[in-house]
Amino acid sequence: MPEVDHLVEMSDITKTFPGVTALSNVDFSLRKGEIHAIMGENGAGKSTLIKVLTGVEHQDNGEIYLEGKPISARSPQHAQELGISTVYQEVNLCPNLSVAENIFIGREPKKFARIDWKQVNERSAQILKRMDVDIDVSLDLNNFSIAIQQMVAIARALNISAKVLILDEPTSSLDMQEVETLFHGIRQLKGQGLGIIFITHFIDQMYEISDRITVLRNGIGMGCFDTGSLSRMELVSTMIGKNLDDLESLSQVKASQTAPQDQAPVVETKDLGKSGSIQPFDLDLKRYEVLGLAGLLGSGRTEIARLLFGIDQPDSGSLKINGKKVKKNSPLKSIWQGVGLCPENRKADGVVDDLTVRENLILALQSGRGWFKKLSRKKQEEIAEKYIELLDISTPGTEQLVRNLSGGNQQKVILGRWLATDADILILDEPTRGIDIGTKAEIQKLILSLAENGKGIIFISSELDEVVRCCSRVKVLRDREMVAELSGDEVNETQIMQAIAGN
Numbered sequence: 487m488p489e490v491d492h493l494v495e496m497s498d499i500t501k502t503f504p505g506v507t508a509l510s511n512v513d514f515s516l517r518k519g520e521i522h523a524i525m526g527e528n529g530a531g532k533s534t535l536i537k538v539l540t541g542v543e544h545q546d547n548g549e550i551y552l553e554g555k556p557i558s559a560r561s562p563q564h565a566q567e568l569g570i571s572t573v574y575q576e577v578n579l580c581p582n583l584s585v586a587e588n589i590f591i592g593r594e595p596k597k598f599a600r601i602d603w604k605q606v607n608e609r610s611a612q613i614l615k616r617m618d619v620d621i622d623v624s625l626d627l628n629n630f631s632i633a634i635q636q637m638v639a640i641a642r643a644l645n646i647s648a649k650v651l652i653l654d655e656p657t658s659s660l661d662m663q664e665v666e667t668l669f670h671g672i673r674q675l676k677g678q679g680l681g682i683i684f685i686t687h688f689i690d691q692m693y694e695i696s697d698r699i700t701v702l703r704n705g706i707g708m709g710c711f712d713t714g715s716l717s718r719m720e721l722v723s724t725m726i727g728k729n730l731d732d733l734e735s736l737s738q739v740k741a742s743q744t745a746p747q748d749q750a751p752v753v754e755t756k757d758l759g760k761s762g763s764i765q766p767f768d769l770d771l772k773r774y775e776v777l778g779l780a781g782l783l784g785s786g787r788t789e790i791a792r793l794l795f796g797i798d799q800p801d802s803g804s805l806k807i808n809g810k811k812v813k814k815n816s817p818l819k820s821i822w823q824g825v826g827l828c829p830e831n832r833k834a835d836g837v838v839d840d841l842t843v844r845e846n847l848i849l850a851l852q853s854g855r856g857w858f859k860k861l862s863r864k865k866q867e868e869i870a871e872k873y874i875e876l877l878d879i880s881t882p883g884t885e886q887l888v889r890n891l892s893g894g895n896q897q898k899v900i901l902g903r904w905l906a907t908d909a910d911i912l913i914l915d916e917p918t919r920g921i922d923i924g925t926k927a928e929i930q931k932l933i934l935s936l937a938e939n940g941k942g943i944i945f946i947s948s949e950l951d952e953v954v955r956c957c958s959r960v961k962v963l964r965d966r967e968m969v970a971e972l973s974g975d976e977v978n979e980t981q982i983m984q985a986i987a988g989n
Contacts, residue, residue: 496513512705540565607624613644718988773940828917846903
């Protein structure tokens, strides 16, 4: 039976998908007037747990209670009717409509068969005042900051009599001042007895706003903790599954390569940053070295990769490639400058499923040449065969569709694509994710070999042992800010974890 003081209680929740157990006997509870954070790395089960609560998915086993009564939401709309509302990180509102229209859209009060705009505006203002927000609700939404837009989305949820408010990464696009504005509004609602589930990757923000923390790892509940009693180091170790007592005794295989001291940086940034994405940072990379970027998911690692490669544009600072200042960078310009990027999501952003191994391997080289300087078919096949052999890509031939290869071999194709351009600088974002142990070791050896042959490599990985093994120097990120640099004997799991935790 549920505890009497619990607004929501989820007991023994299990959810499986074909070949995957997303949740295994997970318990979760939420009290009235509480902000309860759910923490965990990518794939931990946070989203699945929320989907079960809100009716997007149905659990295979377990019970859910709301105010002591068993519930089973059939859909997100049904969950809203029960009093459970979710506000996602992307504000799903209409910027060209007024604030009041966004709050009441689809549920406008009527008077004499017409919308009662006076009542819409008055009630919208009242709901926003619950969060201590005083704005002109008749103005279009796009006149206001993202933080205010988030609070308008929350107001819309409150307008349907929410008892439980789920905030899914609400601060991911906010700067520090906007976060404070949002947190002020959230605290007002907490004081009024609303139960708030707060999902975030930002450790500092979680400690600032939450009362309790539930940690998930690989679909398993690792425990519920009072925020004030859980140290940052204990939180990080619980999330990533490392026993702190055992870390010191682990034998570390260190990367042997170090950049010559007199080498000029091939990549150099000064106060490079993008508002709402990554705080200004300094970074330098030399030939013959593997520079690691370490941090939890959402810490800003991928955002740095996107800035360096020109996918995103900075709004502060400077970038130099091979000693030359880069203005208005772009992926094509990066290719011309000898920079390659293996993206975090190889399926969505890396390989092109409907193209062959040959076509995928020559894609960046051909893009750099332009379509008026097409590579001959013979040259394409020579290049493809060269890198299939060099990287030991397991494929029946150059004309095999890349989607038919294993994940590890697809990753090798992406690496081969950039080697074919003779890129001197490689940005590798999670290059071994989802790959079997044997292939992972092959790719790690290849990365070290490339550095030994003069490449400069930026290596991003969620696996700390992999960072330690491959990198001679590591930049640590926390909450979209570069917080530490480790080198030499400092590059070990304990020191990286301490920097991530803020110890």
